[in-house]
Every structure is written in structure tokens, then in C-alpha cells.
Amino acid sequence: MTRGLAPRDDRLGQEAALVARIAAREEAALREAIQNYAPLLHRIAYRMMGDAHEAEDIAQETMLRLWDNAEKLATRNSGEMKLGAWLKRVAINLTYDRLRLLGRMSDGEIPDRADDEKLADARIEDDQKHAAARDLISALPERQRAAIVLTYYEELPNADAAQVLDMQLKAFESLLFRARAALRKSFEAQGDAGGAS
Amino acid sequence: MSEHDPRTGQINRKDPDDAALVRALDGYAAPALAPDFADRVMARTKDRAAPMPDARNGRGKPWRSVRRLAIGAGVFGALASAAAATGLLDDLPIDLPSTEEVWATITGDTVPSTPAPRTNTIVEETGSADAQNRAPIDGPIDTPEELEEAFDTIDRLRENRRDDRRNRVDNRIDQVLERRRDKGLPAPDAEQEARLKQRLKEARNRRDERVDERIGNRRDELRERVEDGEELSPRDILREERGAAGGERLRERLEELRSLPPEERRQRLREFRERRQQMRENRLGTPDADPSVSEADTGIDGEESPQTSPSEPPEQ
Numbered sequence: 001m002t003r004g005l006a007p008r009d010d011r012l013g014q015e016a017a018l019v020a021r022i023a024a025r026e027e028a029a030l031r032e033a034i035q036n037y038a039p040l041l042h043r044i045a046y047r048m049m050g051d052a053h054e055a056e057d058i059a060q061e062t063m064l065r066l067w068d069n070a071e072k073l074a075t076r077n078s079g080e081m082k083l084g085a086w087l088k089r090v091a092i093n094l095t096y097d098r099l100r101l102l103g104r105m106s107d108g109e110i111p112d113r114a115d116d117e118k119l120a121d122a123r124i125e126d127d128q129k130h131a132a133a134r135d136l137i138s139a140l141p142e143r144q145r146a147a148i149v150l151t152y153y154e155e156l157p158n159a160d161a162a163q164v165l166d167m168q169l170k171a172f173e174s175l176l177f178r179a180r181a182a183l184r185k186s187f188e189a190q191g192d193a194g195g196a197s
Numbered sequence: 198m199s200e201h202d203p204r205t206g207q208i209n210r211k212d213p214d215d216a217a218l219v220r221a222l223d224g225y226a227a228p229a230l231a232p233d234f235a236d237r238v239m240a241r242t243k244d245r246a247a248p249m250p251d252a253r254n255g256r257g258k259p260w261r262s263v264r265r266l267a268i269g270a271g272v273f274g275a276l277a278s279a280a281a282a283t284g285l286l287d288d289l290p291i292d293l294p295s296t297e298e299v300w301a302t303i304t305g306d307t308v309p310s311t312p313a314p315r316t317n318t319i320v321e322e323t324g325s326a327d328a329q330n331r332a333p334i335d336g337p338i339d340t341p342e343e344l345e346e347a348f349d350t351i352d353r354l355r356e357n358r359r360d361d362r363r364n365r366v367d368n369r370i371d372q373v374l375e376r377r378r379d380k381g382l383p384a385p386d387a388e389q390e391a392r393l394k395q396r397l398k399e400a401r402n403r404r405d406e407r408v409d410e411r412i413g414n415r416r417d418e419l420r421e422r423v424e425d426g427e428e429l430s431p432r433d434i435l436r437e438e439r440g441a442a443g444g445e446r447l448r449e450r451l452e453e454l455r456s457l458p459p460e461e462r463r464q465r466l467r468e469f470r471e472r473r474q475q476m477r478e479n480r481l482g483t484p485d486a487d488p489s490v491s492e493a494d495t496g497i498d499g500e501e502s503p504q505t506s507p508s509e510p511p512e513q
Contacts, residue, residue: 027239027242030238030239030242031235031239034234034235034238035235038230038234038235038238039229039230042227042230043227046227046228047225047227052228055227056230056231056234059230059234060234060237060238060241063238064238064241064242064245067242067245068245129220129221129224130224130225130226132221132224133221133222133223133224133225134225136221136222136225137222137225152208152222153222153225180207180208183208183218184218187217187218187221190221191217
């Protein structure tokens with residue numbers, strides 16, 4: 001699920017150059033960034049939110065934040081820049097915001113929302129496996145959810161995922177362990193209830 | 198933390214134990230982005246408002262602020278300790294209680310008295326430049342020669358202080374004018390400035406004449422007292438020089454004012470305020486100013502009243 005990329009130093013230089021071009025208001029550069037990163041951001045947001053429209057909104061807002069902040073980013077990171085990490089962090093933070101907003105708007109806890117959405121989701125996907133997997137992820141607290149999405153689905157190394165979440169590596173590993181334990185427990189519970197395939 | 202823990206370890210796609218979980222998770226496929234996604238983003242960039250500037254404390258985290266405060270407190274403490282250790286505080290006009298005084302306030306004991314400085318000595322504080330020229334006069338003054346020597350010392354001190362004050366005022370005026378000119382604000386031209394300084398000089402001369410006259414009268418009285426065989430203490434002289442008598446006159450006038458009927462008192466105060474207002478308006482050119490208010494209002498150049506010079510506060 002990861003893209004084949006140039007060697008690390010070259011990639012960081014290219015990303016810095018791309019940001020510099022966006023800072024110069026070169027639309028082709030933003031299109032290039034969208035092409036490179038928007039699908040990834042959309043996937044992350046979708047798996048965390050469980051809603052395709054919300055995910056697309058988040059991906060769009062993230063790219064617009066890049067457009068807005070390109071000048072500052074180019075100034076701070078002349079030469080090298082981890083654009084992907086920055087975009088992922090923005091997308092995840094936006095996702096947190098949306099989840100919390102939804103949590104405030106609904107009466108229950110955030111994980112309960114997955115149960116409420118089953119019918120809507122079934123209308124769109126009609127895929128029991130899909131819904132079951134989404135329920136598993138949605139049952140996790142938001143940070144554990146992000147840890148699983150980044151490491152399992154996007155196959156990020158722990159160090160990179162920790163950087164995206166702005167965490168120390170040890171703290172991230174601890175979070176990831178808790179996330180896996182919660183996921184397995186939830187999966188077992190789902191199996192006991194006959195939900196898992 | 199082991200990666201091989203079956204409950205918390207990595208979810209391995211190739212591990213048969215994880216096969217069911219992997220199948221479940223992999224069923225969560227994300228849909229593709231809309232084909233016109235990029236076009237929509239580009240369209241949104243057109244009407245995008247400029248981003249907000251960074252908040253002033255945007256990069257600051259609470260612990261950073263705490264750290265800055267701690268560092269600031271530490272630096273202040275170090276500087277204060279260094280200043281105390283080098284005796285700098287002794288040279289500053291800061292009244293720091295001694296250890297004995299602080300202890301006495303805690304224990305309720307009698308505060309140890311500190312020796313009153315210069316009780317019977319005129320030591321002229323003429324500044325470091327001519328500190329070696331100090332002319333202490335010990336003991337009572339009972340001869341005209343000693344009296345004249347005291348007058349000379351006081352005159353020298355007064356002139357030094359007066360020149361120092363006036364230089365400071367002149368410098369301040371020059372700085373203000375320079376600043377205004379640098380900023381392009383209205384400022385007097387060379388001719389106006391010269392006229393202003395001339396009026397200032399004239400006002401100073403008038404003031405000097407008044408002060409000299411007043412002091413001359415007092416000194417004549419002192420000379421008569423010495424000639425009559427009276428012994429004067431330096432404090433007597435200083436009190437006279439500073440116009441302690443003027444303070445007594447002021448008190449007498451206040452007492453007199455209080456004894457007046459309310460209506461008349463109000464009238465007198467009204468007249469006083471009018472005179473003072475008039476003085477303010479004509480501050481730089483009123484040769485016949487009312488002497489009763491001149492001491493307070495002739496400080497046109499920021500100078501202290503002559504009553505507040507020379508060395509010690511008046512002791513009534």
C-alpha cells in the first residue's frame with residue numbers, strides 16, 4: 001500500500017522543491033502534490049472516520065492547508081522537507097477534530113456511532129465484512145485508531161508513524177500495543193457475537 | 198514489550214493465528230477519490246482567504262513559559278547576589294534593612310538604631326569628580342571665617358548641582374527636538390530654537406537672582422548671629438540654606454488660611470489658583486511672577502526648587 005519512492009535524501013529534497021513551487025503559487029505543483037498525496041490522505045481519513053464524504057472533505061482541506069501554508073513551510077524547511085509526514089499530521093488532526101465534533105453532536109461515545117451508521121453504511125457498501133472491519137476500527141479510541149491505520153493499513157514504520165502523530169517513539173509503541181490489544185479483544189468479542197467471518 | 202505477544206504483537210499478514218483478524222481488517226477497503234477531486238481543490242484555492250498569522254504564543258508551550266520564568270528568576274537572583282556581593286547596592290539610593298532590623302521585626306525586639314549620618318558635619322557631596330575636594334567642617338561654627346568657608350562650600354556644591362541639572366535639561370530638550378526631527382514631527386526651526394533657549398536662559402537668570410537674593414538675606418542673618426557670639430551648627434546653616442524658614446512661612450500661611458472664614462478661604466484659594474494658572478501660561482516670560490508661587494512653578498526646566506538642594510533633607 002506504500003508508494004515506491006526515490007531514495008530518502010532525494011525524496012526530501014524533491015518534496016522541499018515541490019513546496020517551494022507551491023509557495024510560488026504554481027498550480028501545477030499543487031496538482032502534483034494532490035496526485036501524490038491526496039489518495040493516501042483520503043484513505044487514512046476514511047478508515048478513521050468511516051465516512052467517504054468526510055474523508056474527502058478532510059483530504060481537500062488538508063491540501064488547501066498546504067496551499068495556505070506553503071510559504072511558511074518553504075521558509076522553515078529550505079532544502080529538505082518531509083511533506084508526507086506534515087500532510088498526514090494535518091489530516092489526522094482534522095480527523096480528530098471531526099470525530100470530536102461528531103462525538104459532541106451525538107449523545108453517545110464516538111465508538112457507538114459505528115453501530116448507528118450500520119444501516120447507512122449497508123446502503124452504500126452492502127458488505128458485511130467491510131462493516132465489521134469498520135466497526136473494529138471505529139471501536140478504538142481516536143489515537144489508537146490512528147496508530148492502527150498508519151501502521152497496519154499504510155504500513156508506516158513505527159518511527160514515521162510516531163512522527164506523524166507528534167509522539168515519542170516509545171510512547172507511540174506503547175499506544176500501538178494498547179491499540180492492538182484492544183483490536184484483538186474487540187475482534188474476539190465480535191467473533192463470539194458471530195459478527196466476524 | 199515483545200512483538201511476539203499474541204495479544205499485543207504486530208498483526209502479521211502471514212501468521213496463521215492472525216489470518217482471521219487480517220481478513221477482517223483487509224475487508225475495510227477505502228473507496229477511490231472522486232475523479233474531479235483535484236479540480237475541486239484547485240477551484241477552492243481561488244477564493245481561499247489568506248491564512249491567519251501565527252499566534253504570538255503559537256510556538257510556546259506552557260512548560261516553555263515556565264522554563265523561561267524559572268530562568269528569568271534564576272538570572273535575576275544571580276544578578277542581585279552579584280550586585281550585593283560587589284557592594285553595588287550600597288552605592289544606590291535604596292534603603293535596604295539590615296539583618297538586625299529584619300530580625301528585630303520578626304522577634305519583636307527593639308530595632309537597633311543606625312547612626313545618623315553627618316549629624317554634625319558638612320560633607321559636601323560634590324560627586325566623584327571632586328570628591329577629594331570635600332571640605333568637612335566639624336563642630337560648631339562660631340567664627341565669621343568658618344561661616345564664610347561653609348558658605349563657599351555650599352555655593353560650590355550648589356553651582357555644581359545646578360549646572361548638572363541644567364545640562365541634563367538641555368540634553369533632554371536637544372534629544373526631544375532631535376527625535377521629533379527624525380520622525381518628521383513638527384519641531385522648531387533654528388531661529389525658534391535659539392529664541393526658546395534664550396528665554397530659558399533669561400528665566401534661569403531671573404531664578405538665580407531670586408534665589409541669590411533670598412539666600413543672601415538669610416546669610417546676613419546668620420552672619421549677625423555669629424557676630425553676636427552665637428554658635429551655629431552645620432544643620433542650622435543647611436536649614437537656612439534650604440529655606441526651612443520658607444517652610445515655616447508656608448505653614449504659617451496655611452494656618453492663617455485655615456483660620457479664615459470659609460467664604461474668604463475659598464476666595465483666597467481661587468485667587469491662588471488663578472495666579473498659578475497665569476504663571477503657567479506665562480511660564481517663560483513673567484518677570485513679575487508672584488513669589489508666593491514661584492518656587493513651585495518656576496521649575497520650567499525641570500529643575501528642583503532651590504529649597505530641595507544641597508545635601509540632606511530638611512529636618513524641621
